[in-house]
Amino acid sequence: xxxxxxxxxxxxxxxxxxxxxxxxxxxxxxxxxxxxxxxxxxxxxxxxxxxxxxxxxxxxxxxxxxxxxxxxxxxxxxxxxxxxxxxxxxxxxxxxxxxxxxxxxxxxxxxxxxxxxxxxxxxxxxxxxxxxxxxxxxxxxxxxxxxxxxxxxxxxxxxxxxxxxxxxxxxxxxxxxxxxxxxxxxxxxxxxxxxxxxxxxxxxxxxxxxxxxxxxxxxxxxxxxxx
Numbered sequence: 715x716x717x718x719x720x721x722x723x724x725x726x727x728x729x730x731x732x733x734x735x736x737x738x739x740x741x742x743x744x745x746x747x748x749x750x751x752x753x754x755x756x757x758x759x760x761x762x763x764x765x766x767x768x769x770x771x772x773x774x775x776x777x778x779x780x781x782x783x784x785x786x787x788x789x790x791x792x793x794x795x796x797x798x799x800x801x802x803x804x805x806x807x808x809x810x811x812x813x814x815x816x817x818x819x820x821x822x823x824x825x826x827x828x829x830x831x832x833x834x835x836x837x838x839x840x841x842x843x844x845x846x847x848x849x850x851x852x853x854x855x856x857x858x859x860x861x862x863x864x865x866x867x868x869x870x871x872x873x874x875x876x877x878x879x880x881x882x883x884x885x886x887x888x889x890x891x892x893x894x895x896x897x898x899x900x901x902x903x904x905x906x907x908x909x910x911x912x913x914x915x916x917x918x919x920x921x922x923x924x925x926x927x928x929x930x931x932x933x934x935x936x937x938x939x940x941x
Contacts, residue, residue, distance in 0.1 A: 758825065758876055762883045764814045769807040769829075772815050773800070776827050783866035788900035788928075806831060806863070811856045816883035818867065818876045826867035828880035832890060833859045839894070842921040843932065860888050862895040877909060885937070892937050896921060896930040907931070 818826035
């Protein structure tokens with residue numbers, strides 16, 4: 715989850731071969747502040763879609779939010795990053811078990827989203843670990859681990875518990891032992907790391923999810939005893 719609106723929680727998987735900048739506001743500072751305060755006072759609803767068709771149909775509504783959130787540091791994503799996200803989203807929605815997307819909406823506009831799936835037996839999720847991990851820990855079978863791949867909330871709606879609700883919506887009813895996500899080590903991602911820790915995640919290892927990737931920290935959340 716990039717978490718609370720936050721910059722990314724999850725690293726992308728290696729590509730098979732995760733945004734336009736918002737235009738400057740013309741409103742006066744006072745008007746912008748009024749709108750932010752209004753946003754904080756309105757109820758936010760969270761809904762979930764699952765299955766490849768429903769998850770793919772949700773993509774267009776997610777892209778503006780993705781672009782806005784991941785243009786921020788430490789990600790600084792632009793058009794190339796958006797294209798990578800679209801490519802991987804299509805691939806993962808079609809190929810990964812248990813795929814889900816959750817939305818937070820405020821008065822009809824999408825203000826947060828989360829995306830994830832269960833790790834299949836042939837997952838590359840653990841291959842970028844920079845310290846050796848025991849085979850029993852990295853063993854996957856499509857039912858053991860749910861990966862939270864993306865989690866983002868727009869700035870005016872952060873620190874309202876929305877990221878936690880999105881995270882809960884992704885995991886609700888999943889018959890898995892644990893959840894996992896990745897988070898960047900830079901200071902800008904400190905709020906995300908603090909949230910994940912508060913939700914029960916523990917750091918596992920530093921990782922580079924693909925060869926040219928920046929450094930991430932893989933985290934894990936026990937959900938129920940192994941069967």
